[in-house]
Amino acid sequence: MEFGNKNRNEIMSYLRQSLYKNISKLRLHISCCCLCGNPCQQHPLLCQYCQADLPYFNHQLVPYDLLLWPAIAKIIPIRHFDHLLAIAPYVWPFDAWIGQLKYQYKTEFAALLSYLLIIHWRQYLEAGKANIISNNIMILSVPLHLKKWQERGFNQAHLIAQKFAQHFSYDYQTNIIIREKLTENQVGKSGIERRKNLKHAFSIQFNPQLSLPKQVILIDDVVTTGTTANEICRLLKRKGVQNITLLSLCLALPN
Numbered sequence: 160m161e162f163g164n165k166n167r168n169e170i171m172s173y174l175r176q177s178l179y180k181n182i183s184k185l186r187l188h189i190s191c192c193c194l195c196g197n198p199c200q201q202h203p204l205l206c207q208y209c210q211a212d213l214p215y216f217n218h219q220l221v222p223y224d225l226l227l228w229p230a231i232a233k234i235i236p237i238r239h240f241d242h243l244l245a246i247a248p249y250v251w252p253f254d255a256w257i258g259q260l261k262y263q264y265k266t267e268f269a270a271l272l273s274y275l276l277i278i279h280w281r282q283y284l285e286a287g288k289a290n291i292i293s294n295n296i297m298i299l300s301v302p303l304h305l306k307k308w309q310e311r312g313f314n315q316a317h318l319i320a321q322k323f324a325q326h327f328s329y330d331y332q333t334n335i336i337i338r339e340k341l342t343e344n345q346v347g348k349s350g351i352e353r354r355k356n357l358k359h360a361f362s363i364q365f366n367p368q369l370s371l372p373k374q375v376i377l378i379d380d381v382v383t384t385g386t387t388a389n390e391i392c393r394l395l396k397r398k399g400v401q402n403i404t405l406l407s408l409c410l411a412l413p414n
Protein backbone atom coordinates (compact mmCIF):
# COMPACT_ATOMS: atom_id res chain seq x y z
CA MET A 160 0.00 0.00 0.00
CA GLU A 161 1.21 3.53 -0.88
CA PHE A 162 0.91 5.77 2.18
CA GLY A 163 1.55 9.03 0.21
CA ASN A 164 -2.02 10.43 -0.01
CA LYS A 165 -3.58 8.55 2.87
CA ASN A 166 -4.60 10.17 6.12
CA ARG A 167 -3.66 8.84 9.55
CA ASN A 168 -6.96 6.93 10.08
CA GLU A 169 -6.69 5.11 6.74
CA ILE A 170 -3.08 4.11 7.47
CA MET A 171 -4.00 2.90 10.98
CA SER A 172 -6.96 0.92 9.61
CA TYR A 173 -4.74 -0.68 6.96
CA LEU A 174 -2.08 -1.60 9.54
CA ARG A 175 -4.70 -3.01 11.91
CA GLN A 176 -6.26 -5.18 9.18
CA SER A 177 -2.87 -6.38 8.09
CA LEU A 178 -1.96 -7.25 11.71
CA TYR A 179 -5.23 -9.20 12.24
CA LYS A 180 -4.63 -11.10 8.97
CA ASN A 181 -1.14 -12.07 10.06
CA ILE A 182 -2.30 -13.08 13.55
CA SER A 183 -5.05 -15.27 12.00
CA LYS A 184 -2.47 -16.92 9.72
CA LEU A 185 -0.14 -17.48 12.69
CA ARG A 186 -3.00 -18.93 14.82
CA LEU A 187 -3.82 -21.37 12.02
CA HIS A 188 -0.15 -22.24 11.62
CA ILE A 189 0.37 -23.12 15.30
CA SER A 190 -3.05 -24.63 16.06
CA CYS A 191 -4.13 -28.27 16.25
CA CYS A 192 -7.52 -29.80 15.55
CA CYS A 193 -9.52 -30.26 18.78
CA LEU A 194 -10.67 -33.70 17.58
CA CYS A 195 -7.61 -35.35 16.07
CA GLY A 196 -4.65 -33.10 16.90
CA ASN A 197 -3.61 -32.63 13.26
CA PRO A 198 -2.66 -29.18 11.89
CA CYS A 199 -5.54 -26.91 10.86
CA GLN A 200 -5.92 -25.19 7.50
CA GLN A 201 -9.19 -23.25 7.68
CA HIS A 202 -10.23 -22.92 11.30
CA PRO A 203 -7.87 -22.94 14.32
CA LEU A 204 -9.94 -25.59 16.16
CA LEU A 205 -10.85 -28.02 13.39
CA CYS A 206 -8.90 -29.67 10.57
CA GLN A 207 -10.45 -30.04 7.11
CA TYR A 208 -10.73 -33.84 7.45
CA CYS A 209 -12.66 -33.76 10.73
CA GLN A 210 -14.75 -30.87 9.37
CA ALA A 211 -15.77 -33.01 6.38
CA ASP A 212 -16.47 -35.97 8.65
CA LEU A 213 -18.85 -34.31 11.13
CA PRO A 214 -22.28 -35.97 11.53
CA TYR A 215 -24.22 -33.34 9.55
CA PHE A 216 -27.77 -33.89 8.42
CA ASN A 217 -27.56 -35.40 4.96
CA HIS A 218 -29.47 -32.95 2.81
CA GLN A 219 -29.60 -35.41 -0.05
CA LEU A 220 -31.96 -37.41 2.18
CA VAL A 221 -33.29 -34.84 4.62
CA PRO A 222 -34.57 -31.50 3.26
CA TYR A 223 -32.72 -28.31 4.28
CA ASP A 224 -35.95 -27.13 5.81
CA LEU A 225 -36.42 -29.77 8.49
CA LEU A 226 -40.11 -28.96 8.78
CA LEU A 227 -40.53 -30.75 5.44
CA TRP A 228 -39.30 -33.95 7.12
CA PRO A 229 -42.47 -35.72 8.37
CA ALA A 230 -40.73 -37.04 11.51
CA ILE A 231 -39.85 -33.47 12.59
CA ALA A 232 -43.25 -32.07 11.66
CA LYS A 233 -44.69 -34.71 14.01
CA ILE A 234 -42.37 -33.73 16.91
CA ILE A 235 -43.20 -30.02 16.51
CA PRO A 236 -46.89 -30.04 15.56
CA ILE A 237 -47.64 -26.47 16.70
CA ARG A 238 -45.25 -23.89 15.30
CA HIS A 239 -45.13 -20.20 14.66
CA PHE A 240 -41.94 -20.26 12.57
CA ASP A 241 -41.95 -21.06 8.86
CA HIS A 242 -38.65 -22.86 8.33
CA LEU A 243 -36.33 -24.86 10.55
CA LEU A 244 -32.68 -25.31 9.68
CA ALA A 245 -30.17 -27.18 11.81
CA ILE A 246 -26.79 -28.41 10.73
CA ALA A 247 -26.65 -31.62 12.73
CA PRO A 248 -28.43 -33.78 15.28
CA TYR A 249 -27.40 -33.06 18.89
CA VAL A 250 -24.73 -35.74 19.06
CA TRP A 251 -20.96 -35.86 19.56
CA PRO A 252 -18.93 -33.72 18.97
CA PHE A 253 -21.58 -30.98 18.76
CA ASP A 254 -23.00 -31.82 22.22
CA ALA A 255 -19.48 -31.73 23.70
CA TRP A 256 -18.65 -28.39 22.04
CA ILE A 257 -21.92 -26.77 23.10
CA GLY A 258 -21.48 -28.19 26.64
CA GLN A 259 -17.93 -26.80 26.87
CA LEU A 260 -19.12 -23.44 25.62
CA LYS A 261 -22.08 -23.18 28.00
CA TYR A 262 -20.81 -24.83 31.15
CA GLN A 263 -17.02 -24.57 30.96
CA TYR A 264 -17.13 -21.06 29.42
CA LYS A 265 -14.85 -22.00 26.51
CA THR A 266 -16.07 -19.17 24.32
CA GLU A 267 -13.65 -20.10 21.51
CA PHE A 268 -16.20 -22.79 20.62
CA ALA A 269 -18.71 -20.04 19.75
CA ALA A 270 -16.37 -19.03 16.91
CA LEU A 271 -16.14 -22.64 15.70
CA LEU A 272 -19.90 -23.18 15.87
CA SER A 273 -20.69 -19.93 14.06
CA TYR A 274 -18.06 -20.83 11.42
CA LEU A 275 -19.92 -24.12 10.77
CA LEU A 276 -23.29 -22.34 10.77
CA ILE A 277 -22.00 -19.82 8.20
CA ILE A 278 -20.82 -22.62 5.89
CA HIS A 279 -24.15 -24.39 6.21
CA TRP A 280 -26.17 -21.21 5.55
CA ARG A 281 -24.02 -20.42 2.51
CA GLN A 282 -24.75 -23.91 1.11
CA TYR A 283 -28.44 -23.29 1.76
CA LEU A 284 -28.31 -20.00 -0.16
CA GLU A 285 -26.31 -21.57 -2.99
CA ALA A 286 -28.83 -24.41 -3.25
CA GLY A 287 -31.38 -21.67 -4.02
CA LYS A 288 -33.61 -22.75 -1.16
CA ALA A 289 -33.82 -19.43 0.64
CA ASN A 290 -35.92 -16.59 -0.61
CA ILE A 291 -33.78 -14.01 1.16
CA ILE A 292 -33.86 -10.28 0.58
CA SER A 293 -30.68 -9.46 2.45
CA ASN A 294 -31.33 -5.75 2.93
CA ASN A 295 -34.65 -6.43 4.62
CA ILE A 296 -33.82 -9.24 6.97
CA MET A 297 -33.24 -9.10 10.69
CA ILE A 298 -31.27 -11.51 12.84
CA LEU A 299 -32.41 -12.15 16.39
CA SER A 300 -31.12 -14.63 18.95
CA VAL A 301 -32.89 -16.42 21.79
CA PRO A 302 -32.01 -14.33 24.87
CA LEU A 303 -31.03 -15.46 28.35
CA HIS A 304 -32.66 -14.03 31.45
CA LEU A 305 -30.51 -11.27 32.97
CA LYS A 306 -29.80 -13.36 36.09
CA LYS A 307 -28.61 -16.31 34.01
CA TRP A 308 -26.56 -14.00 31.79
CA GLN A 309 -24.91 -12.55 34.92
CA GLU A 310 -24.07 -16.07 36.17
CA ARG A 311 -22.64 -17.22 32.84
CA GLY A 312 -21.25 -13.91 31.64
CA PHE A 313 -22.43 -14.40 28.05
CA ASN A 314 -25.26 -15.78 25.96
CA GLN A 315 -23.97 -18.52 23.65
CA ALA A 316 -26.77 -17.94 21.09
CA HIS A 317 -25.79 -14.24 20.98
CA LEU A 318 -22.09 -15.01 20.40
CA ILE A 319 -22.98 -17.33 17.52
CA ALA A 320 -25.59 -14.97 16.02
CA GLN A 321 -23.26 -11.96 16.22
CA LYS A 322 -20.54 -13.62 14.13
CA PHE A 323 -23.11 -15.05 11.71
CA ALA A 324 -24.75 -11.64 11.12
CA GLN A 325 -21.37 -9.91 10.78
CA HIS A 326 -20.27 -12.38 8.12
CA PHE A 327 -23.35 -11.86 5.93
CA SER A 328 -23.77 -8.16 6.83
CA TYR A 329 -27.28 -8.84 8.14
CA ASP A 330 -28.94 -6.47 10.57
CA TYR A 331 -28.60 -8.00 14.05
CA GLN A 332 -30.74 -6.61 16.85
CA THR A 333 -30.02 -7.62 20.43
CA ASN A 334 -32.60 -5.63 22.40
CA ILE A 335 -35.86 -6.59 20.73
CA ILE A 336 -36.63 -9.86 22.49
CA ILE A 337 -36.50 -9.56 26.26
CA ARG A 338 -36.57 -12.59 28.54
CA GLU A 339 -38.80 -11.40 31.36
CA LYS A 340 -39.17 -14.58 33.37
CA LEU A 341 -36.52 -16.84 34.83
CA THR A 342 -37.98 -20.16 33.73
CA GLU A 343 -37.34 -23.59 35.17
CA ASN A 344 -35.31 -26.05 33.12
CA GLN A 345 -37.47 -27.49 30.33
CA VAL A 346 -35.81 -30.92 30.41
CA GLY A 347 -38.21 -33.73 31.29
CA LYS A 348 -41.33 -31.56 30.96
CA SER A 349 -44.25 -32.44 28.71
CA GLY A 350 -45.31 -30.17 25.85
CA ILE A 351 -48.14 -28.63 27.90
CA GLU A 352 -45.85 -28.10 30.91
CA ARG A 353 -43.21 -26.45 28.70
CA ARG A 354 -45.74 -24.07 27.20
CA LYS A 355 -47.11 -23.23 30.68
CA ASN A 356 -43.56 -22.68 31.95
CA LEU A 357 -42.87 -20.24 29.10
CA LYS A 358 -46.10 -18.27 29.39
CA HIS A 359 -45.23 -14.55 29.57
CA ALA A 360 -41.54 -15.49 29.57
CA PHE A 361 -40.68 -13.08 26.73
CA SER A 362 -41.67 -9.66 25.50
CA ILE A 363 -40.95 -7.84 22.25
CA GLN A 364 -39.71 -4.28 22.59
CA PHE A 365 -39.04 -1.94 19.73
CA ASN A 366 -39.62 1.63 18.75
CA PRO A 367 -43.35 1.85 17.86
CA GLN A 368 -42.47 4.47 15.19
CA LEU A 369 -40.65 1.72 13.30
CA SER A 370 -41.98 -1.60 12.15
CA LEU A 371 -40.28 -4.97 12.34
CA PRO A 372 -39.11 -6.39 9.00
CA LYS A 373 -41.24 -9.01 7.31
CA GLN A 374 -38.43 -11.54 7.43
CA VAL A 375 -36.53 -12.68 10.53
CA ILE A 376 -33.90 -15.34 11.25
CA LEU A 377 -34.02 -16.44 14.87
CA ILE A 378 -30.82 -18.14 16.04
CA ASP A 379 -30.48 -20.65 18.87
CA ASP A 380 -27.83 -23.23 19.75
CA VAL A 381 -30.04 -26.30 20.23
CA VAL A 382 -33.69 -26.85 19.36
CA THR A 383 -35.37 -29.64 21.32
CA THR A 384 -39.13 -29.32 21.08
CA GLY A 385 -39.10 -25.82 19.61
CA THR A 386 -41.29 -24.54 22.49
CA THR A 387 -39.00 -21.64 23.43
CA ALA A 388 -38.55 -20.48 19.83
CA ASN A 389 -42.27 -20.96 19.23
CA GLU A 390 -43.17 -18.63 22.07
CA ILE A 391 -40.87 -15.92 20.67
CA CYS A 392 -42.12 -16.44 17.11
CA ARG A 393 -45.73 -16.21 18.25
CA LEU A 394 -44.99 -12.74 19.66
CA LEU A 395 -43.02 -11.68 16.55
CA LYS A 396 -45.86 -12.75 14.25
CA ARG A 397 -48.28 -10.76 16.38
CA LYS A 398 -46.07 -7.71 15.76
CA GLY A 399 -46.28 -8.14 11.98
CA VAL A 400 -43.33 -10.39 11.07
CA GLN A 401 -44.47 -12.63 8.22
CA ASN A 402 -41.67 -15.11 7.69
CA ILE A 403 -39.42 -16.60 10.38
CA THR A 404 -36.56 -19.03 9.87
CA LEU A 405 -35.43 -20.78 13.01
CA LEU A 406 -31.72 -21.41 12.52
CA SER A 407 -30.05 -23.69 15.00
CA LEU A 408 -26.79 -25.58 15.23
CA CYS A 409 -28.38 -28.75 16.46
CA LEU A 410 -31.70 -30.44 16.65
CA ALA A 411 -32.10 -32.80 19.62
CA LEU A 412 -33.97 -35.72 18.13
CA PRO A 413 -36.06 -37.82 20.53
CA ASN A 414 -34.75 -41.35 21.16
Ligand SMILES: [Zn+2]
Nearest residue numbers: 192195206209
Ligand atom coordinates in the same frame (compact mmCIF):
# COMPACT_ATOMS: atom_id res chain seq x y z
ZN1 LIG B 1 -9.06 -33.23 12.90
